[in-house]
Amino acid sequence: MRPVSARPLARLGAVAVTAAAVLLAGVSVPASAAESDQLWINAPYEKTLGAGAESATPVEVGLYHDNDNFVVTDGRLTVEVSGIAGVADVTWPANCAPSGTKAVCDIAEVSAIGGDYSPQVRLEIRAADGAAVGAHGDISYAATATGGPQGTLKAFSETTTVTVASGPDLVLGGLGPVEGVSPGTESLVPFTVTNQGTEPAQGFTLGMVASYGLSYASRYDACAYTETGGDGYAPSAHARCTFDQVLQPGDSFTLPEPLRIAVEGHALAERLDINVQPGGEATDLESEDNYGIVAVNALSSADFSVRGSKVSGAVGDTVKAAVTFRNNGPGWLGNLGSGDPVAVVDFTVPEGVTVTGVPVACQPRTLSGGYHPERLGAPRYVCDMPYWVLEDTVRTFRFSLRVDTVVPDAKGRVALKPVISGVGFPHDPKPGNNKGWVTVNPSPAA
Numbered sequence: 001m002r003p004v005s006a007r008p009l010a011r012l013g014a015v016a017v018t019a020a021a022v023l024l025a026g027v028s029v030p031a032s033a034a035e036s037d038q039l040w041i042n043a044p045y046e047k048t049l050g051a052g053a054e055s056a057t058p059v060e061v062g063l064y065h066d067n068d069n070f071v072v073t074d075g076r077l078t079v080e081v082s083g084i085a086g087v088a089d090v091t092w093p094a095n096c097a098p099s100g101t102k103a104v105c106d107i108a109e110v111s112a113i114g115g116d117y118s119p120q121v122r123l124e125i126r127a128a129d130g131a132a133v134g135a136h137g138d139i140s141y142a143a144t145a146t147g148g149p150q151g152t153l154k155a156f157s158e159t160t161t162v163t164v165a166s167g168p169d170l171v172l173g174g175l176g177p178v179e180g181v182s183p184g185t186e187s188l189v190p191f192t193v194t195n196q197g198t199e200p201a202q203g204f205t206l207g208m209v210a211s212y213g214l215s216y217a218s219r220y221d222a223c224a225y226t227e228t229g230g231d232g233y234a235p236s237a238h239a240r241c242t243f244d245q246v247l248q249p250g251d252s253f254t255l256p257e258p259l260r261i262a263v264e265g266h267a268l269a270e271r272l273d274i275n276v277q278p279g280g281e282a283t284d285l286e287s288e289d290n291y292g293i294v295a296v297n298a299l300s301s302a303d304f305s306v307r308g309s310k311v312s313g314a315v316g317d318t319v320k321a322a323v324t325f326r327n328n329g330p331g332w333l334g335n336l337g338s339g340d341p342v343a344v345v346d347f348t349v350p351e352g353v354t355v356t357g358v359p360v361a362c363q364p365r366t367l368s369g370g371y372h373p374e375r376l377g378a379p380r381y382v383c384d385m386p387y388w389v390l391e392d393t394v395r396t397f398r399f400s401l402r403v404d405t406v407v408p409d410a411k412g413r414v415a416l417k418p419v420i421s422g423v424g425f426p427h428d429p430k431p432g433n434n435k436g437w438v439t440v441n442p443s444p445a446a
Contacts, residue, residue, distance in 0.1 A: 075144075192252050201247040345417075409441065
């Protein structure tokens with residue numbers, strides 16, 4: 001189990017699994033989960049080194065744990081490098097104490113998954129003198145830490161396979177975030193492609209994916225442009241460019257003219273994904289540095305709102321109650337990295353009625369927000385919005401309610417909440433319209 005540090009656009013080619021679903025606002029977790037914790041090692045599965053390459057290759061390793069109810073400290077990561085003797089040489093960072101073929105690395109505080117995790121140990125490795133192409137071996141890891149209900153946490157062991165190879169190694173560099181841009185303007189996105197490998201790159205391809213709030217103001221003859229969207233995927237603009245230029249080891253490439261992107265009127269939290277691959281069916285020595293994300297944050301907002309409805313019925317009648325989400329814009333919003341719903345609609349069932357029909361996207365809960373075993377008849381429901389909404393999206397959830405007892409002005413609260421409790425909606429300028437009511441048998445004055 002390893003977290004992903006750089007994530008391509010969720011759902012632009014793969015359906016994202018929402019790990020944060022268990023963190024839904026107001027939804028409780030079983031006691032056994034709340035009283036346990038597990039330590040994990042996050043390490044790359046493999047690394048490829050250029051034979052005779054001058055530059056070192058980083059190996060970033062870290063620790064994290066599952067349960068953010070606990071503080072975990074005194075992490076000790078043990079790194080064993082005897083498996084790469086004669087294959088690669090290691091340079092140790094300051095927080096590691098080497099002894100022979102082993103080092104113990106100190107990690108003062110271990111982050112919980114979903115928190116501000118970043119790798120705490122950065123090794124640097126390069127191919128050993130005389131190492132033949134194809135030589136390989138494993139770096140192995142073990143770890144312990146202090147904290148949680150167990151007192152001492154022990155991680156499952158992990159390994160990184162290191163292989164010596166020869167070939168091009170294209171590195172995408174020079175990328176940085178674009179902050180504070182106004183919708184309706186254009187911005188420059190400079191970047192370079194450098195071959196840090198041991199052999200020439202016989203041309204290369206450049207792929208770009210722009211989120212819905214961006215478009216390509218620059219157009220190049222070497223590029224083919226397409227747009228996608230629908231079938232559950234957020235709209236996006238794609239560019240695939242083919243360049244014949246040969247990049248010798250150490251050579252760099254920039255576009256004929258700087259890339260300009262247009263920030264559309266509905267832009268908000270955007271991203272441009274860029275990927276580069278060597279041509280001629282060559283395999284890149286280190287694929288992790290072929291990809292980058294440019295965050296483009298527009299000066300805009302997205303006003304989310306929710307409202308309920310008023311219904312009336314006699315005892316035994318079944319009535320339809322509507323709960324409606326609306327994005328009033330001006331910006332759209334997508335959780336493009338995580339794939340999490342942009343919001344959940346939390347509906348508490350009014351007194352005197354029983355739910356007999358539930359929308360597909362809605363899950364039953366107990367009144368306190370815990371697990372409810374039956375889909376129908378629950379006192380509360382949490383409905384997932386998609387992972388993206390356009391600037392004018394309206395989505396209605398319709399519940400069937402059987403009137404068991406006529407309770408005048410029976411009210412059920414409707415609330416719009418983020419998937420992860422406590423983070424709020426920073427893009428929403430009007431949080432006051434994030435709640436409403438479903439009223440059954442309202443009085444004439446209601």
